Amino acid sequence: MQYAPSRLGRGNALPGTPQQKSIEPHLSLSAFLVQLLNGLASASSLFLVAAGLSIIFGVTRIVNFAHGSLYMLGTYIAYSLVKVFGGGMLGFWGGVLCAGIAVGLFGALVERLLLRRLYHAPELLQLLATFALVLIIRDFALWTWGAEDLLGPRAPGLGGAIDIAGRQFPEYDLLLIALGPLVLGLLWLLLTRTRWGTLVRAATEDREMAGALGVNQAWLFTSVFALGSFLAGLGGAIQIPREPAVLTMDLTILSDVFVVVVVGGMGSIPGAFLAAVIIGVLKAMCIGIGIGNVSALGIDFSFSKLTLVVEFIVMAVVLVIRPWGLLGRQQSIPRGAASVEPPLYLPPPALLKGLAAALLMLALLPLFSDRYTLVLLTDILVFALFAVSLHFIMGPAGMHSFGHAAYFGLGAYAAALLFKHAVPMEAALLLAPLVGGLGALVFGWFCVRLSGVYLAMLTLAFAQIAWSVVYQWDAFTGGSNGLVGIWPANWLASKTAFYYLALALCAGGVILLWRIVFSPFGYALRAGRDSPLRADAIGIDVRRQQWLGFALAGVLAGLAGAVHAFSKGSISPDTLSIPRSVDGLVMVLMGGIQTLTGAVAGAALFTWLQDSIARQTEFWRALLGGIILFLVLAFPQGIAGFIRERWDARKDAE
Amino acid sequence: MLEVKGVNSAYGRAHILYDLSLSAKRGEVVVLLGRNGAGKSTTLKTLIGLVRPLAGEISFDGRRIERLEPYQIARLGLGYVPEERRIFTDLSVMENLEVGRQAPRAGAPQWTPAKLFRLFPNLAGMRERPGARMSGGEQQMLTIARTLMGNPSAILLDEPSEGLAPVIVEQMAKTILELKQEGLCVLLSEQNLHFANLVADRAYIIEKGHIRYQGTMAELAADGQVRATYLSV
Numbered sequence: 001m002q003y004a005p006s007r008l009g010r011g012n013a014l015p016g017t018p019q020q021k022s023i024e025p026h027l028s029l030s031a032f033l034v035q036l037l038n039g040l041a042s043a044s045s046l047f048l049v050a051a052g053l054s055i056i057f058g059v060t061r062i063v064n065f066a067h068g069s070l071y072m073l074g075t076y077i078a079y080s081l082v083k084v085f086g087g088g089m090l091g092f093w094g095g096v097l098c099a100g101i102a103v104g105l106f107g108a109l110v111e112r113l114l115l116r117r118l119y120h121a122p123e124l125l126q127l128l129a130t131f132a133l134v135l136i137i138r139d140f141a142l143w144t145w146g147a148e149d150l151l152g153p154r155a156p157g158l159g160g161a162i163d164i165a166g167r168q169f170p171e172y173d174l175l176l177i178a179l180g181p182l183v184l185g186l187l188w189l190l191l192t193r194t195r196w197g198t199l200v201r202a203a204t205e206d207r208e209m210a211g212a213l214g215v216n217q218a219w220l221f222t223s224v225f226a227l228g229s230f231l232a233g234l235g236g237a238i239q240i241p242r243e244p245a246v247l248t249m250d251l252t253i254l255s256d257v258f259v260v261v262v263v264g265g266m267g268s269i270p271g272a273f274l275a276a277v278i279i280g281v282l283k284a285m286c287i288g289i290g291i292g293n294v295s296a297l298g299i300d301f302s303f304s305k306l307t308l309v310v311e312f313i314v315m316a317v318v319l320v321i322r323p324w325g326l327l328g329r330q331q332s333i334p335r336g337a338a339s340v341e342p343p344l345y346l347p348p349p350a351l352l353k354g355l356a357a358a359l360l361m362l363a364l365l366p367l368f369s370d371r372y373t374l375v376l377l378t379d380i381l382v383f384a385l386f387a388v389s390l391h392f393i394m395g396p397a398g399m400h401s402f403g404h405a406a407y408f409g410l411g412a413y414a415a416a417l418l419f420k421h422a423v424p425m426e427a428a429l430l431l432a433p434l435v436g437g438l439g440a441l442v443f444g445w446f447c448v449r450l451s452g453v454y455l456a457m458l459t460l461a462f463a464q465i466a467w468s469v470v471y472q473w474d475a476f477t478g479g480s481n482g483l484v485g486i487w488p489a490n491w492l493a494s495k496t497a498f499y500y501l502a503l504a505l506c507a508g509g510v511i512l513l514w515r516i517v518f519s520p521f522g523y524a525l526r527a528g529r530d531s532p533l534r535a536d537a538i539g540i541d542v543r544r545q546q547w548l549g550f551a552l553a554g555v556l557a558g559l560a561g562a563v564h565a566f567s568k569g570s571i572s573p574d575t576l577s578i579p580r581s582v583d584g585l586v587m588v589l590m591g592g593i594q595t596l597t598g599a600v601a602g603a604a605l606f607t608w609l610q611d612s613i614a615r616q617t618e619f620w621r622a623l624l625g626g627i628i629l630f631l632v633l634a635f636p637q638g639i640a641g642f643i644r645e646r647w648d649a650r651k652d653a654e
Numbered sequence: 655m656l657e658v659k660g661v662n663s664a665y666g667r668a669h670i671l672y673d674l675s676l677s678a679k680r681g682e683v684v685v686l687l688g689r690n691g692a693g694k695s696t697t698l699k700t701l702i703g704l705v706r707p708l709a710g711e712i713s714f715d716g717r718r719i720e721r722l723e724p725y726q727i728a729r730l731g732l733g734y735v736p737e738e739r740r741i742f743t744d745l746s747v748m749e750n751l752e753v754g755r756q757a758p759r760a761g762a763p764q765w766t767p768a769k770l771f772r773l774f775p776n777l778a779g780m781r782e783r784p785g786a787r788m789s790g791g792e793q794q795m796l797t798i799a800r801t802l803m804g805n806p807s808a809i810l811l812d813e814p815s816e817g818l819a820p821v822i823v824e825q826m827a828k829t830i831l832e833l834k835q836e837g838l839c840v841l842l843s844e845q846n847l848h849f850a851n852l853v854a855d856r857a858y859i860i861e862k863g864h865i866r867y868q869g870t871m872a873e874l875a876a877d878g879q880v881r882a883t884y885l886s887v
Contacts, residue, residue, distance in 0.1 A: 195752060198745065198749050198752050198753060199753060201742070201744055201745060201749075202742045202745060202749075202750075202753040204744075205742050205743065205744055205745075206740055206742060208704065208724070209736065209740040209742075210753060211723065211724040211725045211728075212702050212703075212704060212724045212725075212728055212734045212736070213725075213728055213734075213753055213754045213800065213801065213804060214725050214728035214729045214754070214756050214804050215725055215753065216725045217725065342666075
C-alpha cells in the first residue's frame with residue numbers, strides 16, 4: 001500500500017538553499033555558515049513537534065503515530081486561517097497561534113474520545129489506533145484542502161532576506177532559529193516550576209504511584225495530549241512561509257521526529273532539542289555539500305543522496321553507543337502498565353482440525369474459483385507468511401519491529417536481481433530468503449541490544465536505510481522505478497500453478513514458524529521475553545536466541561517477499577518502505593498478537609479489505625482507518641483473541 | 655473508619671485473597687502479620703484501589719470505595735505507602751512532597767513540609783536532593799512524608815521496617831506512634847513481630863490469602879501456638 005508516494009522532496013524542504021546551486025564543489029565558509037543557519041531554522045520546527053511527541057510518550061507511553069498528522073493539520077489550518085484573517089501582523093501570527101490551539105484541542109478530544117478507552121488494552125493497540133487516525137486525518141485533509149500543494153504567504157515584516165557573508169538568508173528563518181530555544185526555555189519552566197509540570201514528571205516516572213497519591217491521571221493525560229498536540233500543530237503552522245502544505249508531510253515529519261526523540265532520549269526535552277539541532281544541521285549540510293560529488297574507489301557518491309538517510313544513520317550510531325539516546329535514561333518498565341503476556345497454548349485438537357480443513361479447502365479452491373480470486377488469495381498467502389514472521393519476533397520473542405518490510409523487500413529484490421542475472425527462477429526463490437535472513441542477521445545484531453520502543457525505532461531506521469539504498473541505487477536496483485519482468489518459470493506461469501506454489505511455500509513457512517514456537521528454541525525466546533534476568537540465570541543466552549529468532553523471521557519474510565516478486569512480475573521500493581512495515585504491524589495487531597493464528601486472520605482481513613475498499617472510494621484510507629478503529633475498540637484482544645474468548649466462554653458454560 | 659468485608663482479589667487467574675475481612679478504627683494502629691506471599695501487599699493494594707476486588711465490600715469513613723479509582727480513594731483521605739517506596743527519583747524531596755499535596759481535610763491532621771521536616775529531621779537537610787540520590791532509610795521517610803502531604807485520615811503502610819537499619823527501624827516505630835497521637839488510623843503490614851509489638855494495638859494474621867487469627871497484641875503475645883503456626887520461619 002502506498003500511503004506516501006515516497007520521501008521525496010526533502011531537498012526542497014529548505015527553500016533557503018536554491019541559491020547554493022551555483023557554488024563551487026567544495027564548500028566555502030559562507031556557504032557553510034548559511035547551511036548551518038538553515039539547519040538551525042529547520043531544527044526549531046522539528047524540536048517543537050518532537051517535544052510534543054516526547055511529552056506524550058513520557059506520560060502516557062503511547063507512541064503516537066498520528067503526531068505527524070497533527071503537524072500536517074497545523075500547517076493546513078494555519079494556511080486557511082491566515083487566508084481568512086489576512087496577512088497582516090495580527091492576521092498572520094494570530095492564524096499561526098490559533099492553528100496550534102485548534103490542533104491542541106483536537107488532540108485533547110482524540111485522547112478523551114478514543115485513546116482513553118484503550119489505556120487498559122495492550123500498548124501496541126494504542127499505536128494501531130493512532131495509526132488509524134493517520135489514515136483518517138490524511139483523507140480529511142485531502143477532502144478539505146485538496147491534493148494541491150499549498151504555500152502560505154510570507155510573514156509580514158519578515159519577508160525579506162539579510163546578507164550573511166555575501167549570501168542571502170531569509171529573515172523569517174532567523175526568527176525560527178530563536179523560536180526553538182525560546183520554546184525549550186518555556187517548556188523547561190513549565191515542567192520544573194509549576195505543579196502541573198511536577199505532576200507530569202512524576203507520572204512519567206511512575207503513573208500508578210502518582211494515582212495512589214491522588215493525582216487524577218485522566219485529567220493529566222488529556223492536558224498532556226493537548227500540550228503535545230499544540231506543539232505539533234504550532235510546529236506545522238510556523239512552516240507555512242517556508243514549506244508548502246502537502247498531504248504526505250504527515251509520515252515524512254513523523255519519521256524525522258521519531259528519530260529526533262529517540263536520538264535525544266525518549267521523554268527528554270533537552271535531548272529532543274539537542275537531537276533536533278544535530279539532525280537539522282546535518283541534513284542541511286548534506287544538501288549543501290550535495291552539489292559536489294565525491295569520487296571514491298571509482299564510485300561516484302553524492303552527499304545529497306545522504307539526506308534521505310542521514311538522520312537514520314545518526315540514530316543507528318547513537319543507539320548502538322548510547323542505547324537510551326543522548327540525554328535519555330535507561331527505561332524502567334513503567335509500573336502498573338507492564339502487562340504479563342498470557343501464555344501461548346498448544347493449539348487444541350479442534351483448532352488443528354479446523355486449520356487442516358482450511359488448508360484442504362485452500363488446496364481445492366482453484367477447482368472452482370476465478371483468476372481474480374486466485375490472485376487475491378496468493379496475495380493473502382504471501383502477507384500471511386509476512387505477518388506470521390513478524391508475529392514470531394513480536395509475540396513469542398517480544399521484540400517489536402517497526403521495520404519488518406526490510407526483510408520482505410530484501411527477499412523480493414534478491415529474487416528479482418538473481419533472476420535478472422540469469423539465475424533460474426527456482427534457484428532465485430530458494431536463495432532469496434537467505435538474503436532476507438542475512439539482512440536480518442546484520443541489522444538484528446544491533447537491534448537485540450536494545451529493547452522496547454528503542455528497538456522498534458532502530459528496526460525502523462534500518463528499514464529506512466535499506467529503502468533508501470534501493471531507492472537511490474538506480475544502476476543496480478532500478479531506483480524508484482523498481483524492476484520489471486520478473487516472471488515465474490514456464491511450468492508455474494499459470495495463476496493456478498503459481499497459487500499452488502505460494503500455498504506450499506507460505507503455508508509451509510507458517511507451519512514451520514508455529515512449530516518452532518513450541519520447540520525448545522521457542523520456549524527460550526518466550527522465557528527471554530517474560531524474564532530476561534531469570535532466563536539468563538538458567539543459562540539461556542537471551543541475546544543470542546533473540547538474534548537467531550530475528551534472523552529466522554528475516555528468512556521467512558524474505559521468502560514471502562520472493563514469492564511476492566514473482567507473483568507480481570515487478571517490484572518497486574515500496575516493498576520495503578515504512579508503510580509496508582506498518583501494514584505488517586496492522587495485520588498482526590488486528591489479528592491479535594497474543595494468539596498463534598491471529599497474524600493469519602489479520603493478514604487475510606487486511607489484504608482483503610485493502611483490495612475491496614481501494615476499488616470502492618477515493619477516500620479508502622479514511623474508510624480503512626475507520627474499520628481499524630472499530631476493530632480496535634470492539635475487539636481489543638484482536639480478532640483471533642476475540643474468537644478464542646468466545647470459545648472459552650462457551651466451553652466454560654457447558 | 656476502615657471496614658473490609660469478604661474481599662476476594664486476584665491477579666489474572668491467580669486468586670490471592672479469600673473472603674478477607676478486617677477493620678481499623680480512628681487512632682488505632684492495626685498490623686497485618688504474615689509470611690512472604692501471604693497476601694499482605696495485595697490486601698493493601700486492594701484497599702487503595704490498585705487491585706480491584708472480584709467481590710466484597712470496602713468502606714472508608716462510611717463510604718464504599720471498592721469500585722473507585724486509586725486517585726479517588728486517595729482524595730477521600732486514605733494514604734498509601736508502598737513497600738518498594740516508589741520515590742520519584744527524578745524529583746527533588748520538595749517536588750516529591752508536592753506530588754502528594756492535597757487540600758486540607760476536616761477531621762484529619764494537616765501537614766506542611768515544615769511540619770514534616772520536624773517529624774523527619776533528616777529530610778530537612780536535603781530539600782533539593784533528587785530521590786535517586788537518597789539512602790534507603792531516607793527514601794522510606796520521604797515516601798511516608800509524601801503520603802502525609804495528602805492530609806490523610808488513615809494511612810496504609812506496606813512493610814515500613816523492611817530493609818532498614820535497626821536505628822532507623824526504631825525511628826520508624828516512633829514516627830508511627832506519633833501519627834497515632836495525631837489521631838490517624840494506621841494499617842500496616844509486617845513480617846517483623848518485634849516491630850509490630852512496638853507500634854500496634856491489634857493484629858490480624860494472614861496466610862495464603864485467609865485471615866487466620868485476630869486479636870490484640872497482648873493476646874497474640876500470650877498465644878505461643880498461633881505464633882509458632884503462622885509466623886515462625
